[in-house]
Amino acid sequence: MSNVLNFGIPKGSLENATVELFRKAGWQVSISSRSYFPGIDDAEMNCKLIRPQEMGKYVERATIDAGIAGRDWVRENESDVVEVCEMVYSKVSRRPARWVLVVAADSPVKGPEDLRGATISTELVGFTKRYFAERGIPVTVEFSWGATEAKVVDGLCDAIVEVTETGSTIKANGLRIVCDLMESVPVLIANRASWEDPWKRAKIDQIATLLKASLQAEGMVGLKMNAPSDRVEAITRVLPSLNNPTVSHLYNSDWLSIESVLSEKDVRRIVPDLIKLGAQGIIEYPLNKII
Template structure:
Protein backbone atom coordinates (compact mmCIF):
# COMPACT_ATOMS: atom_id res chain seq x y z
CA UNK A 1 0.00 0.00 0.00
CA UNK A 2 1.26 3.46 -0.91
CA UNK A 3 1.97 5.64 2.14
CA UNK A 4 2.69 9.32 2.51
CA UNK A 5 5.81 9.94 4.62
CA UNK A 6 5.76 12.70 7.21
CA UNK A 7 8.73 13.97 9.22
CA UNK A 8 8.27 15.23 12.77
CA UNK A 9 10.78 16.41 15.33
CA UNK A 10 12.43 13.52 17.17
CA UNK A 11 11.75 14.90 20.65
CA UNK A 12 10.57 17.99 22.49
CA UNK A 13 7.46 20.12 22.50
CA UNK A 14 7.06 20.21 18.71
CA UNK A 15 7.13 16.40 18.67
CA UNK A 16 4.33 16.23 21.23
CA UNK A 17 2.20 18.86 19.49
CA UNK A 18 2.72 17.21 16.10
CA UNK A 19 1.60 13.81 17.32
CA UNK A 20 -1.34 15.43 19.12
CA UNK A 21 -2.72 17.00 15.94
CA UNK A 22 -2.32 13.74 14.03
CA UNK A 23 -4.23 11.98 16.81
CA UNK A 24 -6.97 14.62 16.66
CA UNK A 25 -7.16 13.91 12.92
CA UNK A 26 -8.11 10.34 13.82
CA UNK A 27 -4.73 8.89 12.86
CA UNK A 28 -3.45 6.10 15.10
CA UNK A 29 0.33 5.66 15.08
CA UNK A 30 1.90 2.38 16.18
CA UNK A 31 4.84 3.96 17.95
CA UNK A 32 7.20 2.04 20.20
CA UNK A 33 9.78 3.55 22.53
CA UNK A 34 12.82 5.06 20.76
CA UNK A 35 11.54 4.13 17.29
CA UNK A 36 12.76 6.38 14.47
CA UNK A 37 10.00 5.22 12.11
CA UNK A 38 6.39 4.23 12.69
CA UNK A 39 3.24 3.58 10.66
CA UNK A 40 -0.39 4.48 11.09
CA UNK A 41 -2.78 1.57 11.45
CA UNK A 42 -5.78 3.42 10.00
CA UNK A 43 -4.38 5.93 7.48
CA UNK A 44 -1.75 5.42 4.74
CA UNK A 45 0.91 7.41 6.57
CA UNK A 46 4.44 6.70 7.82
CA UNK A 47 6.13 8.89 10.43
CA UNK A 48 9.88 9.53 10.49
CA UNK A 49 11.33 11.05 13.68
CA UNK A 50 14.19 13.37 12.66
CA UNK A 51 16.37 16.17 13.96
CA UNK A 52 14.60 19.46 13.30
CA UNK A 53 17.51 20.98 11.39
CA UNK A 54 17.76 17.96 9.07
CA UNK A 55 14.14 17.99 7.96
CA UNK A 56 14.45 20.63 5.16
CA UNK A 57 17.03 18.49 3.37
CA UNK A 58 14.88 15.37 3.69
CA UNK A 59 12.00 17.33 2.11
CA UNK A 60 14.24 18.71 -0.62
CA UNK A 61 15.52 15.23 -1.48
CA UNK A 62 12.04 13.70 -1.47
CA UNK A 63 12.93 11.25 1.32
CA UNK A 64 9.79 12.52 3.10
CA UNK A 65 6.73 13.99 1.41
CA UNK A 66 5.63 16.37 4.14
CA UNK A 67 6.79 17.59 7.54
CA UNK A 68 5.54 19.39 10.62
CA UNK A 69 8.32 21.84 11.32
CA UNK A 70 8.96 25.25 12.82
CA UNK A 71 8.64 28.02 10.26
CA UNK A 72 11.85 29.50 11.65
CA UNK A 73 13.79 26.40 10.52
CA UNK A 74 12.47 26.77 6.97
CA UNK A 75 13.42 30.44 6.93
CA UNK A 76 16.95 29.47 7.96
CA UNK A 77 17.45 26.29 5.94
CA UNK A 78 14.57 25.75 3.55
CA UNK A 79 13.19 28.86 1.87
CA UNK A 80 12.69 26.76 -1.27
CA UNK A 81 10.30 24.46 0.64
CA UNK A 82 6.57 25.14 0.28
CA UNK A 83 4.21 25.67 3.22
CA UNK A 84 0.66 24.37 2.80
CA UNK A 85 -0.76 25.07 6.27
CA UNK A 86 0.12 27.14 9.32
CA UNK A 87 -0.76 25.05 12.37
CA UNK A 88 -1.05 27.60 15.17
CA UNK A 89 1.01 25.78 17.81
CA UNK A 90 4.64 25.79 19.01
CA UNK A 91 4.72 29.55 18.59
CA UNK A 92 7.97 31.39 19.23
CA UNK A 93 10.05 34.28 17.95
CA UNK A 94 13.63 34.56 16.74
CA UNK A 95 15.22 37.42 18.63
CA UNK A 96 18.44 39.24 19.42
CA UNK A 97 19.36 39.43 23.10
CA UNK A 98 22.20 41.22 24.91
CA UNK A 99 23.42 41.20 28.54
CA UNK A 100 21.03 43.07 30.84
CA UNK A 101 23.66 45.55 31.91
CA UNK A 102 24.61 46.46 28.33
CA UNK A 103 23.29 49.75 26.97
CA UNK A 104 21.31 49.26 23.77
CA UNK A 105 19.88 52.02 21.58
CA UNK A 106 19.41 50.45 18.16
CA UNK A 107 20.56 47.64 15.91
CA UNK A 108 23.44 49.86 14.78
CA UNK A 109 25.02 49.15 18.18
CA UNK A 110 25.70 45.61 16.96
CA UNK A 111 27.72 46.58 13.90
CA UNK A 112 30.93 44.53 14.04
CA UNK A 113 29.91 42.92 17.31
CA UNK A 114 30.06 39.15 17.93
CA UNK A 115 26.69 37.40 17.75
CA UNK A 116 26.39 33.75 18.76
CA UNK A 117 23.62 31.89 16.93
CA UNK A 118 22.48 28.72 15.22
CA UNK A 119 20.58 30.89 12.69
CA UNK A 120 23.41 32.51 10.68
CA UNK A 121 21.44 32.96 7.43
CA UNK A 122 18.52 34.57 9.24
CA UNK A 123 20.86 36.97 11.06
CA UNK A 124 22.72 37.97 7.89
CA UNK A 125 19.50 38.63 5.95
CA UNK A 126 17.96 40.63 8.80
CA UNK A 127 21.01 42.79 9.41
CA UNK A 128 21.41 43.51 5.68
CA UNK A 129 18.23 45.59 5.85
CA UNK A 130 19.98 47.95 8.28
CA UNK A 131 23.38 47.91 6.55
CA UNK A 132 24.87 46.34 9.67
CA UNK A 133 27.52 43.60 9.57
CA UNK A 134 27.91 41.57 12.77
CA UNK A 135 30.64 39.02 13.43
CA UNK A 136 28.69 35.77 13.49
CA UNK A 137 29.78 32.88 15.69
CA UNK A 138 27.95 29.70 14.69
CA UNK A 139 26.94 27.62 17.72
CA UNK A 140 24.74 24.53 17.70
CA UNK A 141 23.32 24.15 21.16
CA UNK A 142 22.86 26.45 24.14
CA UNK A 143 23.83 29.87 22.81
CA UNK A 144 22.58 31.74 25.90
CA UNK A 145 25.82 31.09 27.76
CA UNK A 146 28.01 32.72 25.06
CA UNK A 147 27.95 36.32 26.43
CA UNK A 148 28.59 35.10 29.99
CA UNK A 149 31.83 33.31 29.00
CA UNK A 150 33.07 36.13 26.76
CA UNK A 151 32.43 34.33 23.48
CA UNK A 152 29.94 36.86 22.12
CA UNK A 153 28.47 40.31 22.70
CA UNK A 154 24.94 39.20 21.85
CA UNK A 155 22.97 36.14 20.81
CA UNK A 156 20.25 35.30 18.29
CA UNK A 157 17.98 32.45 19.31
CA UNK A 158 14.37 31.30 19.53
CA UNK A 159 12.37 32.74 22.42
CA UNK A 160 9.10 31.38 23.80
CA UNK A 161 8.46 32.67 27.31
CA UNK A 162 11.76 34.49 27.78
CA UNK A 163 12.57 32.57 30.96
CA UNK A 164 15.82 31.14 29.54
CA UNK A 165 17.04 34.64 28.68
CA UNK A 166 16.14 35.84 32.17
CA UNK A 167 18.03 32.97 33.82
CA UNK A 168 21.12 33.84 31.77
CA UNK A 169 20.96 37.55 32.58
CA UNK A 170 20.00 38.53 29.03
CA UNK A 171 17.40 40.94 27.67
CA UNK A 172 15.54 40.71 24.36
CA UNK A 173 16.21 43.79 22.20
CA UNK A 174 15.16 42.85 18.63
CA UNK A 175 12.42 40.50 17.40
CA UNK A 176 13.61 39.38 13.99
CA UNK A 177 10.66 37.16 13.11
CA UNK A 178 7.73 35.28 14.60
CA UNK A 179 7.29 31.58 14.00
CA UNK A 180 4.86 28.71 14.49
CA UNK A 181 4.61 25.09 13.41
CA UNK A 182 3.74 24.64 9.75
CA UNK A 183 2.92 21.77 7.42
CA UNK A 184 5.61 21.81 4.73
CA UNK A 185 5.63 19.80 1.50
CA UNK A 186 8.44 18.34 -0.59
CA UNK A 187 8.86 19.80 -4.10
CA UNK A 188 9.15 16.16 -5.25
CA UNK A 189 5.88 14.84 -3.85
CA UNK A 190 4.20 12.36 -6.22
CA UNK A 191 0.68 12.82 -7.60
CA UNK A 192 -0.51 9.82 -5.57
CA UNK A 193 0.86 11.25 -2.33
CA UNK A 194 -0.48 14.70 -3.16
CA UNK A 195 -3.94 13.14 -3.05
CA UNK A 196 -3.16 11.69 0.38
CA UNK A 197 -1.88 15.09 1.49
CA UNK A 198 -5.16 16.67 0.38
CA UNK A 199 -7.08 14.20 2.55
CA UNK A 200 -4.80 14.82 5.53
CA UNK A 201 -4.98 18.58 5.10
CA UNK A 202 -8.78 18.41 5.01
CA UNK A 203 -8.70 16.73 8.42
CA UNK A 204 -6.15 19.20 9.79
CA UNK A 205 -8.28 22.16 8.71
CA UNK A 206 -11.27 20.65 10.54
CA UNK A 207 -9.21 20.19 13.72
CA UNK A 208 -7.71 23.70 13.58
CA UNK A 209 -11.11 25.29 12.99
CA UNK A 210 -12.53 23.39 15.96
CA UNK A 211 -9.64 24.50 18.19
CA UNK A 212 -10.48 28.11 17.40
CA UNK A 213 -14.22 27.75 17.99
CA UNK A 214 -16.82 27.08 20.68
CA UNK A 215 -20.34 25.77 20.30
CA UNK A 216 -22.86 27.80 22.31
CA UNK A 217 -26.51 27.31 23.17
CA UNK A 218 -28.67 30.00 24.72
CA UNK A 219 -32.29 30.73 25.52
CA UNK A 220 -33.93 33.99 24.51
CA UNK A 221 -37.39 35.55 24.31
CA UNK A 222 -38.70 35.47 20.76
CA UNK A 223 -38.84 39.25 20.48
CA UNK A 224 -35.05 39.38 21.10
CA UNK A 225 -34.05 36.75 18.54
CA UNK A 226 -33.55 39.15 15.63
CA UNK A 227 -31.13 41.35 17.60
CA UNK A 228 -29.23 38.31 18.92
CA UNK A 229 -28.78 36.83 15.46
CA UNK A 230 -27.23 40.12 14.27
CA UNK A 231 -24.57 39.77 16.97
CA UNK A 232 -23.61 36.21 16.14
CA UNK A 233 -20.57 35.75 13.87
CA UNK A 234 -19.26 32.58 12.29
CA UNK A 235 -21.60 30.01 10.82
CA UNK A 236 -23.97 30.67 7.93
CA UNK A 237 -27.02 30.87 10.17
CA UNK A 238 -27.76 29.91 13.78
CA UNK A 239 -30.26 27.18 14.64
CA UNK A 240 -33.42 28.45 16.37
CA UNK A 241 -35.70 25.95 18.12
CA UNK A 242 -38.88 26.67 20.11
CA UNK A 243 -38.84 25.90 23.84
CA UNK A 244 -41.69 24.31 25.76
CA UNK A 245 -42.26 27.69 27.43
CA UNK A 246 -44.31 29.85 25.09
CA UNK A 247 -42.57 32.90 23.69
CA UNK A 248 -39.04 31.50 24.17
CA UNK A 249 -36.56 29.80 21.86
CA UNK A 250 -33.19 28.07 22.03
CA UNK A 251 -30.44 29.42 19.75
CA UNK A 252 -27.44 27.28 18.74
CA UNK A 253 -24.33 28.53 16.93
CA UNK A 254 -20.52 28.53 16.76
CA UNK A 255 -18.31 31.46 17.75
CA UNK A 256 -14.55 31.96 17.65
CA UNK A 257 -12.48 31.86 20.82
CA UNK A 258 -10.72 35.14 20.03
CA UNK A 259 -13.96 37.11 20.35
CA UNK A 260 -15.70 34.77 22.77
CA UNK A 261 -16.12 36.95 25.87
CA UNK A 262 -16.99 40.10 23.93
CA UNK A 263 -19.74 38.23 22.08
CA UNK A 264 -21.03 36.61 25.29
CA UNK A 265 -21.28 39.99 27.02
CA UNK A 266 -23.19 41.47 24.08
CA UNK A 267 -25.55 38.48 23.92
CA UNK A 268 -26.43 38.85 27.61
CA UNK A 269 -27.05 42.57 27.16
CA UNK A 270 -29.51 41.72 24.38
CA UNK A 271 -31.59 39.23 26.35
CA UNK A 272 -29.81 35.88 26.01
CA UNK A 273 -30.03 33.64 29.10
CA UNK A 274 -28.79 30.23 30.23
CA UNK A 275 -25.77 30.20 27.94
CA UNK A 276 -24.11 26.80 27.60
CA UNK A 277 -20.64 26.57 26.08
CA UNK A 278 -19.39 23.27 24.59
CA UNK A 279 -15.94 22.46 23.15
CA UNK A 280 -15.85 21.27 19.53
CA UNK A 281 -13.84 18.22 18.56
CA UNK A 282 -13.97 18.71 14.76
CA UNK A 283 -15.55 21.38 12.56
CA UNK A 284 -16.03 20.30 8.94
CA UNK A 285 -17.14 23.08 6.63
Protein backbone atom coordinates in the same frame (compact mmCIF):
# COMPACT_ATOMS: atom_id res chain seq x y z
CA MET B 1 5.21 7.76 -7.50
CA SER B 2 3.41 5.25 -5.32
CA ASN B 3 0.18 6.10 -3.55
CA VAL B 4 1.78 6.35 -0.13
CA LEU B 5 2.66 9.67 1.46
CA ASN B 6 5.74 9.81 3.69
CA PHE B 7 5.04 12.37 6.40
CA GLY B 8 7.36 13.88 9.01
CA ILE B 9 6.10 14.30 12.58
CA PRO B 10 8.23 16.90 14.45
CA LYS B 11 10.12 15.34 17.34
CA GLY B 12 10.44 17.40 20.51
CA SER B 13 8.30 20.27 21.77
CA LEU B 14 5.66 19.93 19.02
CA GLU B 15 5.50 16.12 19.08
CA ASN B 16 2.66 15.54 21.55
CA ALA B 17 0.66 18.51 20.27
CA THR B 18 0.99 17.20 16.69
CA VAL B 19 -0.19 13.71 17.66
CA GLU B 20 -3.18 15.22 19.49
CA LEU B 21 -3.94 17.46 16.51
CA PHE B 22 -3.94 14.47 14.17
CA ARG B 23 -6.29 12.67 16.58
CA LYS B 24 -8.78 15.53 16.44
CA ALA B 25 -8.42 15.61 12.66
CA GLY B 26 -9.34 11.92 12.43
CA TRP B 27 -6.01 10.05 12.46
CA GLN B 28 -4.67 7.88 15.27
CA VAL B 29 -0.89 8.23 15.49
CA SER B 30 0.97 5.94 17.91
CA ILE B 31 4.55 6.66 18.95
CA SER B 32 6.81 4.19 20.73
CA SER B 33 9.79 5.37 22.78
CA ARG B 34 11.86 2.69 21.02
CA SER B 35 11.02 3.63 17.44
CA TYR B 36 11.37 6.62 15.13
CA PHE B 37 8.57 5.28 12.94
CA PRO B 38 5.14 6.15 14.40
CA GLY B 39 2.17 4.04 13.46
CA ILE B 40 -0.86 5.64 11.81
CA ASP B 41 -4.27 4.20 10.97
CA ASP B 42 -4.07 5.25 7.32
CA ALA B 43 -2.77 2.82 4.70
CA GLU B 44 -1.94 5.81 2.48
CA MET B 45 0.55 7.29 4.96
CA ASN B 46 3.90 6.39 6.50
CA CYS B 47 5.17 8.55 9.35
CA LYS B 48 8.68 9.31 10.59
CA LEU B 49 9.81 11.22 13.67
CA ILE B 50 12.22 13.95 12.59
CA ARG B 51 13.72 16.87 14.47
CA PRO B 52 12.28 20.19 13.25
CA GLN B 53 15.82 21.46 12.62
CA GLU B 54 16.24 18.77 9.95
CA MET B 55 12.71 18.55 8.54
CA GLY B 56 13.32 21.01 5.72
CA LYS B 57 16.33 19.22 4.26
CA TYR B 58 14.62 15.81 4.31
CA VAL B 59 11.52 17.24 2.65
CA GLU B 60 13.69 19.00 0.05
CA ARG B 61 15.51 15.73 -0.73
CA ALA B 62 12.19 13.85 -0.97
CA THR B 63 13.26 11.50 1.84
CA ILE B 64 9.80 12.46 3.05
CA ASP B 65 7.02 14.07 1.02
CA ALA B 66 5.75 16.51 3.62
CA GLY B 67 6.12 17.40 7.28
CA ILE B 68 5.70 20.04 9.96
CA ALA B 69 8.57 22.27 11.09
CA GLY B 70 9.23 25.78 12.30
CA ARG B 71 9.60 28.35 9.55
CA ASP B 72 12.84 29.44 11.23
CA TRP B 73 14.54 26.10 10.56
CA VAL B 74 13.25 25.99 7.00
CA ARG B 75 14.85 29.39 6.43
CA GLU B 76 18.00 28.46 8.36
CA ASN B 77 18.69 25.60 5.95
CA GLU B 78 17.42 27.55 2.91
CA SER B 79 15.26 24.53 2.13
CA ASP B 80 13.68 24.63 -1.33
CA VAL B 81 10.22 23.41 -0.36
CA VAL B 82 6.57 24.38 -0.78
CA GLU B 83 5.06 26.06 2.27
CA VAL B 84 1.51 24.68 2.23
CA CYS B 85 0.09 26.50 5.27
CA GLU B 86 0.82 27.81 8.75
CA MET B 87 0.00 25.57 11.72
CA VAL B 88 -0.35 27.79 14.80
CA TYR B 89 -0.64 25.40 17.74
CA SER B 90 -2.71 27.20 20.35
CA LYS B 91 -2.00 24.49 22.94
CA VAL B 92 1.71 25.21 22.57
CA SER B 93 1.55 28.97 22.10
CA ARG B 94 -0.45 31.53 20.16
CA ARG B 95 2.62 33.76 20.00
CA PRO B 96 5.10 33.38 17.15
CA ALA B 97 8.64 32.46 18.17
CA ARG B 98 10.89 35.51 17.88
CA TRP B 99 14.57 35.29 16.97
CA VAL B 100 16.15 38.36 18.53
CA LEU B 101 19.56 40.01 18.66
CA VAL B 102 20.64 40.21 22.30
CA VAL B 103 23.47 41.96 24.16
CA ALA B 104 24.37 42.59 27.78
CA ALA B 105 22.14 45.15 29.48
CA ASP B 106 25.03 47.63 29.79
CA SER B 107 26.29 47.15 26.22
CA PRO B 108 26.61 50.33 24.13
CA VAL B 109 25.16 48.50 21.10
CA LYS B 110 22.00 50.19 19.82
CA GLY B 111 21.56 48.41 16.49
CA PRO B 112 23.04 45.64 14.33
CA GLU B 113 25.40 48.13 12.65
CA ASP B 114 27.16 48.64 16.00
CA LEU B 115 28.38 45.03 15.94
CA ARG B 116 30.97 45.39 13.15
CA GLY B 117 33.79 42.95 13.84
CA ALA B 118 31.86 41.35 16.73
CA THR B 119 31.45 37.67 17.57
CA ILE B 120 27.87 36.42 17.69
CA SER B 121 26.82 33.06 19.15
CA THR B 122 23.63 31.27 18.04
CA GLU B 123 22.02 28.01 16.95
CA LEU B 124 20.73 29.79 13.85
CA VAL B 125 24.12 30.20 12.16
CA GLY B 126 23.13 30.24 8.49
CA PHE B 127 20.31 32.73 8.89
CA THR B 128 22.40 35.01 11.13
CA LYS B 129 25.32 35.05 8.67
CA ARG B 130 22.98 35.98 5.83
CA TYR B 131 21.21 38.65 7.91
CA PHE B 132 24.45 40.54 8.59
CA ALA B 133 25.95 39.89 5.15
CA GLU B 134 22.88 41.37 3.45
CA ARG B 135 23.43 44.54 5.47
CA GLY B 136 27.17 44.68 4.81
CA ILE B 137 28.06 44.23 8.48
CA PRO B 138 31.16 42.02 8.98
CA VAL B 139 30.74 39.69 11.98
CA THR B 140 31.93 36.27 13.12
CA VAL B 141 29.05 33.88 13.77
CA GLU B 142 29.69 30.83 15.97
CA PHE B 143 27.42 27.85 16.54
CA SER B 144 26.17 27.51 20.11
CA TRP B 145 25.57 24.05 21.54
CA GLY B 146 23.35 25.48 24.27
CA ALA B 147 23.37 27.85 27.24
CA THR B 148 23.61 30.62 24.66
CA GLU B 149 22.47 33.38 27.00
CA ALA B 150 25.27 32.60 29.46
CA LYS B 151 27.91 33.17 26.79
CA VAL B 152 27.23 36.86 26.42
CA VAL B 153 27.00 37.23 30.21
CA ASP B 154 30.40 35.53 30.61
CA GLY B 155 31.95 37.62 27.86
CA LEU B 156 32.49 34.64 25.52
CA CYS B 157 30.84 36.59 22.71
CA ASP B 158 29.65 40.13 22.03
CA ALA B 159 26.04 39.26 21.22
CA ILE B 160 23.72 36.32 20.67
CA VAL B 161 20.81 35.53 18.40
CA GLU B 162 18.28 33.65 20.51
CA VAL B 163 14.68 32.52 20.32
CA THR B 164 12.06 33.91 22.70
CA GLU B 165 8.35 34.61 22.97
CA THR B 166 7.97 37.34 25.55
CA GLY B 167 11.61 38.30 26.23
CA SER B 168 11.10 37.89 29.99
CA THR B 169 13.83 35.23 30.41
CA ILE B 170 16.30 37.35 28.48
CA LYS B 171 15.60 40.35 30.70
CA ALA B 172 15.79 38.21 33.85
CA ASN B 173 19.33 37.16 32.85
CA GLY B 174 20.53 40.75 32.70
CA LEU B 175 20.38 40.96 28.91
CA ARG B 176 18.76 43.36 26.46
CA ILE B 177 17.03 42.80 23.13
CA VAL B 178 18.48 45.05 20.44
CA CYS B 179 15.97 44.13 17.72
CA ASP B 180 13.87 41.32 16.28
CA LEU B 181 15.40 39.46 13.34
CA MET B 182 12.62 37.01 12.44
CA GLU B 183 9.27 35.63 13.58
CA SER B 184 8.49 31.96 13.15
CA VAL B 185 5.46 29.67 13.42
CA PRO B 186 5.10 25.97 12.59
CA VAL B 187 4.42 25.36 8.90
CA LEU B 188 3.34 22.38 6.85
CA ILE B 189 5.88 21.98 4.06
CA ALA B 190 6.01 19.70 1.02
CA ASN B 191 8.62 18.46 -1.42
CA ARG B 192 8.23 20.24 -4.77
CA ALA B 193 8.09 17.01 -6.81
CA SER B 194 5.55 15.52 -4.40
CA TRP B 195 3.47 18.71 -4.64
CA GLU B 196 3.36 18.34 -8.43
CA ASP B 197 2.17 14.74 -8.18
CA PRO B 198 -1.68 14.90 -8.35
CA TRP B 199 -2.32 12.10 -5.86
CA LYS B 200 0.22 13.31 -3.31
CA ARG B 201 -0.92 16.90 -3.62
CA ALA B 202 -4.53 15.86 -2.99
CA LYS B 203 -3.42 13.87 0.05
CA ILE B 204 -1.37 16.77 1.43
CA ASP B 205 -4.32 19.11 0.84
CA GLN B 206 -6.57 16.68 2.73
CA ILE B 207 -4.18 16.65 5.69
CA ALA B 208 -3.79 20.44 5.64
CA THR B 209 -7.56 21.03 5.49
CA LEU B 210 -8.36 18.73 8.41
CA LEU B 211 -5.43 19.86 10.58
CA LYS B 212 -6.37 23.52 10.07
CA ALA B 213 -10.01 22.67 10.82
CA SER B 214 -8.92 21.07 14.10
CA LEU B 215 -6.81 24.10 15.01
CA GLN B 216 -9.77 26.36 14.19
CA ALA B 217 -11.93 24.37 16.60
CA GLU B 218 -9.56 24.73 19.56
CA GLY B 219 -11.22 26.78 22.27
CA MET B 220 -14.56 26.70 20.45
CA VAL B 221 -17.75 24.83 21.45
CA GLY B 222 -21.24 24.28 20.18
CA LEU B 223 -24.16 25.63 22.23
CA LYS B 224 -27.71 24.44 21.75
CA MET B 225 -30.90 25.47 23.55
CA ASN B 226 -34.68 25.70 23.26
CA ALA B 227 -36.71 28.87 23.66
CA PRO B 228 -40.27 30.12 23.16
CA SER B 229 -40.74 31.92 19.85
CA ASP B 230 -41.28 35.34 21.46
CA ARG B 231 -37.83 35.16 23.13
CA VAL B 232 -35.74 34.16 20.12
CA GLU B 233 -34.85 37.68 18.97
CA ALA B 234 -33.65 38.70 22.42
CA ILE B 235 -31.60 35.51 22.80
CA THR B 236 -29.91 35.73 19.40
CA ARG B 237 -28.89 39.33 20.10
CA VAL B 238 -26.68 38.21 23.03
CA LEU B 239 -25.50 34.94 21.46
CA PRO B 240 -22.11 35.14 19.71
CA SER B 241 -21.61 32.96 16.64
CA LEU B 242 -19.20 32.39 13.75
CA ASN B 243 -21.85 33.72 11.35
CA ASN B 244 -25.47 33.68 12.59
CA PRO B 245 -27.13 31.22 14.98
CA THR B 246 -29.19 28.39 13.49
CA VAL B 247 -32.87 28.60 14.46
CA SER B 248 -35.38 25.82 13.72
CA HIS B 249 -38.89 24.88 14.89
CA LEU B 250 -39.42 22.02 17.30
CA TYR B 251 -41.85 19.37 16.09
CA ASN B 252 -45.51 20.22 16.87
CA SER B 253 -44.48 23.14 19.08
CA ASP B 254 -44.30 26.94 19.14
CA TRP B 255 -40.84 26.61 20.67
CA LEU B 256 -37.66 26.85 18.63
CA SER B 257 -34.21 25.30 18.80
CA ILE B 258 -31.24 27.69 18.67
CA GLU B 259 -27.71 26.48 17.90
CA SER B 260 -24.45 28.39 17.67
CA VAL B 261 -20.67 27.96 17.63
CA LEU B 262 -18.76 30.27 19.96
CA SER B 263 -15.70 30.62 22.14
CA GLU B 264 -15.72 28.43 25.24
CA LYS B 265 -14.85 31.52 27.30
CA ASP B 266 -18.00 33.27 26.07
CA VAL B 267 -20.22 30.47 27.39
CA ARG B 268 -19.54 31.18 31.05
CA ARG B 269 -20.34 34.84 30.46
CA ILE B 270 -23.62 34.51 28.57
CA VAL B 271 -25.30 31.42 30.09
CA PRO B 272 -26.83 33.39 33.01
CA ASP B 273 -28.20 35.92 30.50
CA LEU B 274 -29.62 33.16 28.30
CA ILE B 275 -31.47 31.65 31.27
CA LYS B 276 -32.91 35.05 32.22
CA LEU B 277 -34.11 35.50 28.65
CA GLY B 278 -36.02 32.21 28.74
CA ALA B 279 -33.62 29.68 27.20
CA GLN B 280 -34.04 26.10 28.45
CA GLY B 281 -32.32 22.77 27.89
CA ILE B 282 -28.96 24.44 27.25
CA ILE B 283 -26.38 21.95 25.97
CA GLU B 284 -22.67 22.66 25.45
CA TYR B 285 -20.65 20.19 23.35
CA PRO B 286 -17.02 20.04 22.20
CA LEU B 287 -15.90 20.47 18.59
CA ASN B 288 -13.15 18.58 16.78
CA LYS B 289 -13.16 20.58 13.54
CA ILE B 290 -14.49 23.77 12.05
CA ILE B 291 -14.27 23.78 8.25
